[in-house]
Amino acid sequence: MTSVASTAALEVEGLCKSFKAVRALDQVALSLHYGQVTALLGDNGAGKSTLVKCVSGVYAPDSGVIRVDGTARSIASPEAARSLGVETVHQTLAVIDPLDVVENLFLNRELTRGGRLGAWLGLLDKKRMRAESREILGRLEIRIPSLRRSMSALSGGQRQAVAIGRAAAWGQQIVLLDEPAAALGVEQAARVLDLIRNLRDAGVAVLLITHNMERVISVCDRAVVLRQGRKAVEVEVSEVTKDDLVAYITGAQTGDIDP
Amino acid sequence: MMIAQSLPVARRYGIAVVTVALFLGLAATTDGFLSQANFRNILDQQSALLIAASFATITMISGGFDISAASVYVVSPLFALQVENSTGNAALAVAVGVAVGLAVGVGNGLVVTVLKVNSFIATLATSFMVFGAGFLVSDRSVLRASTDAWPSIARTRWWGITTGAWLAAAVVAVAWILLSRTRFGRHVYAVGGNAEAARLAGVPVARVKTICFALAGASAGLAGVVSSSRSLSALPSDDFSFVFGVIAAVVVGGTSIAGGEGAVWRTIAGAFFIALMINGFNLHQIDPIWQRVIQGAVILAAVSIDAWSQRRAL
Numbered sequence: 390m391t392s393v394a395s396t397a398a399l400e401v402e403g404l405c406k407s408f409k410a411v412r413a414l415d416q417v418a419l420s421l422h423y424g425q426v427t428a429l430l431g432d433n434g435a436g437k438s439t440l441v442k443c444v445s446g447v448y449a450p451d452s453g454v455i456r457v458d459g460t461a462r463s464i465a466s467p468e469a470a471r472s473l474g475v476e477t478v479h480q481t482l483a484v485i486d487p488l489d490v491v492e493n494l495f496l497n498r499e500l501t502r503g504g505r506l507g508a509w510l511g512l513l514d515k516k517r518m519r520a521e522s523r524e525i526l527g528r529l530e531i532r533i534p535s536l537r538r539s540m541s542a543l544s545g546g547q548r549q550a551v552a553i554g555r556a557a558a559w560g561q562q563i564v565l566l567d568e569p570a571a572a573l574g575v576e577q578a579a580r581v582l583d584l585i586r587n588l589r590d591a592g593v594a595v596l597l598i599t600h601n602m603e604r605v606i607s608v609c610d611r612a613v614v615l616r617q618g619r620k621a622v623e624v625e626v627s628e629v630t631k632d633d634l635v636a637y638i639t640g641a642q643t644g645d646i647d648p
Numbered sequence: 649m650m651i652a653q654s655l656p657v658a659r660r661y662g663i664a665v666v667t668v669a670l671f672l673g674l675a676a677t678t679d680g681f682l683s684q685a686n687f688r689n690i691l692d693q694q695s696a697l698l699i700a701a702s703f704a705t706i707t708m709i710s711g712g713f714d715i716s717a718a719s720v721y722v723v724s725p726l727f728a729l730q731v732e733n734s735t736g737n738a739a740l741a742v743a744v745g746v747a748v749g750l751a752v753g754v755g756n757g758l759v760v761t762v763l764k765v766n767s768f769i770a771t772l773a774t775s776f777m778v779f780g781a782g783f784l785v786s787d788r789s790v791l792r793a794s795t796d797a798w799p800s801i802a803r804t805r806w807w808g809i810t811t812g813a814w815l816a817a818a819v820v821a822v823a824w825i826l827l828s829r830t831r832f833g834r835h836v837y838a839v840g841g842n843a844e845a846a847r848l849a850g851v852p853v854a855r856v857k858t859i860c861f862a863l864a865g866a867s868a869g870l871a872g873v874v875s876s877s878r879s880l881s882a883l884p885s886d887d888f889s890f891v892f893g894v895i896a897a898v899v900v901g902g903t904s905i906a907g908g909e910g911a912v913w914r915t916i917a918g919a920f921f922i923a924l925m926i927n928g929f930n931l932h933q934i935d936p937i938w939q940r941v942i943q944g945a946v947i948l949a950a951v952s953i954d955a956w957s958q959r960r961a962l
Contacts, residue, residue, distance in 0.1 A: 479848055
């Protein structure tokens with residue numbers, strides 16, 4: 390799982406984004422490849438979430454190019470990102486509590502019945518959505534006690550699993566995960582990592598933001614480190630240690646020195 | 649864990665249980681309660697409120713709090729009757745009445761979504777403007793229907809039930825299906841449950857909210873028309889009491905004022921609970937002053953249960 394694949398699934402070049410006087414992203418480049426997990430590392434405020442939000446259509450970058458499958462795209466809205474096969478699990482805004490599991494999985498992707506008239510009226514096909522939800526969760530080996538439970542009745546791990554499951558179910562190409570296991574216990578976090586491996590094995594290009602170096606070592610192929618909005622270094626995870634990664638993040642070791 | 653799981657169930661079906669219990673209690677203890685005439689009367693009296701409350705429920709679930717229903721309810725029949733008086737065309741008058749409500753609702757929706765004003769304050773402000781328009785259009789006097797068609801809108805009887813009640817049933821059915829069976833309904837829950845998450849999922853949050861206010865306005869307009877068809881007249885005022893009845897039915901039914909949770913059928917149950925309660929008071933000749941106190945206590949209990957279950961959910 391080393392070396393670079395052919396065309397990048399997602400390629401970012403010269404990405405800049407400022408908030409008033411603060412330069413959140415400064416000429417950042419990044420590429421994601423199919424069947425690989427790329428870690429996006431950096432201290433708080435390094436620009437990780439901003440980068441994810443630029444790619445997922447939440448923020449409009451000030452300048453820079455975003456290529457999906459080699460074609461330059463402007464991603465003006467979350468809807469535009471989704472239509473390009475880019476699915477995102479944002480840090481805290483992943484699921485809607487009062488809705489149940491099926492409703493969250495199919496949020497804004499609801500299936501309708503009754504042909505074209507039904508589609509125009511938006512008549513929900515609840516039965517098919519429930520069946521497909523079962524299939525999606527089964528495929529990803531996510532175990533949820535009941536699909537009819539509202540999200541607020543589920544544990545943190547189950548909620549996060551549903552959020553990732555939604556991204557995985559629709560993002561057949563590219564999935565961006567912003568600290569998906571941050572609030573989870575050890576066992577639940579391990580389940581999330583398994584889920585990420587399943588995605589990778591299915592050929593999905595995955596971007597993982599995390600503060601946990603063990604997770605980087607255990608699941609990621611490459612790591613990109615941001616520092617103060619700039620790309621500090623990009624490394625093959627198999628060639629570095631946890632301590633190296635921490636040193637890159639804090640700036641104790643610069644990217645110019647070959648590891 | 650037992651409480652955490654039983655509470656949503658209590659909240660979901662509690663209103664149905666207490667409404668049935670009240671019904672049975674009144675049936676057992678009260679002379680004159682179990683009569684067709686009494687029930688027809690209750691149905692007819694509730695028709696305007698049910699029309700407005702079913703769509704007010706949808707707005708509340710979307711996270712909006714719309715108190716402009718009272719002003720629309722008062723003013724839409726004034727516009728409608730002016731049209732009826734001058735053209736003699738009752739159908740056109742009804743359309744105008746509903747359109748007035750729709751226009752106010754769209755205005756509310758735009759103020760809330762574009763200017764990002766808190767919806768309670770926004771609809772309070774538009775209420776005053778609409779009440780004012782009512783005095784202007786009616787020249788501060790009572791308007792009376794001039795055609796026979798006007799009373800027939802809500803007072804015709806089909807199988808013993810007034811057309812006002814049939815109309816209410818139809819509106820309730822539309823609201824119910826829209827909310828529970830369509831994508832739009834799903835998006836209403838999503839927007840009220842977590843607007844930011846809904847936006848990130850690509851749901852057009854502002855459009856969904858605006859449509860909610862628009863439909864609520866139109867339904868309040870229709871409610872005003874039905875009411876004036878029952879009374880054959882319309883009177884300009886600045887009386888907010890109609891919307892308090894609407895909101896009471898919604899929250900007693902168990903729809904959350906925080907948004908994201910609720911159902912049209914619950915509001916119907918809430919409306920009938922309050923209506924049966926008042927009916928029982930009247931049949932037992934309980935002092936109207938005490939009626940108010942008890943009604944207030946019931947509303948307080950309903951929102952307390954809501955607040956309590958919100959805390960449990962966290």
